[in-house]
Amino acid sequence: MPVVDTESGFTLFETLTAMLVMSIGLVSLFEAHSHALRTAEAAANYARARIFAQGLLADTVGGWSGKLISKAGTDDGFSWSINVAPEDASWAKVETKDNWRLRRVRVIVSWAGGRQIELDSLKLGRTNG
Structure with missing residues (x-):
């Protein structure tokens, strides 16, 4: 007749502790994945x-x-605006024929979460059109 060792195996407390450690690890892994x-x-x-x-x-x-x-x-989830205004810097005030003036062009694109991006450029343009 084989001898049965009644002291072998895991106790309930050891099993629950192992499951707790594993669940903490999995929650951390899922949170890292969600953040990524x-x-x-x-x-x-x-x-x-x-x-x-x-x-x-x-x-x-x-x-x-x-x-x-x-x-x-608005387009594809973005709100956008293009603002065109005369450049007011002193170096930009130059007399030209036909009312040409240096203009500042600013493009602002915003999307959910209050985020936005702004791009600026300069371009010659007519003040009357």
Whole structure:
């Protein structure tokens, strides 16, 4: 007849302690994963907003018509505005024919979470159009 050792195995307390340590480890792992996903989403939104803002700026200052206008709108989860104003710095005040003046073009793109990106550029434009 085989001899049974009644002292072998784990007690209930040891098992519960092991499960507690494992659950703390898993919660920490899931929290780290969740934080990584939020960070990746924020980076992706920032990259999309930057590309969108660069496209708006390029469309605004890319033409040779000399007509620069302010406008705003929403698109694909982004709110955007293009502000065109005369450059007020002393070095920008130069007399020209046909009312051409240096203009500051500012593109602002904002999205959820109160985040925004601003791009600035300078462009010659007509003051009458």
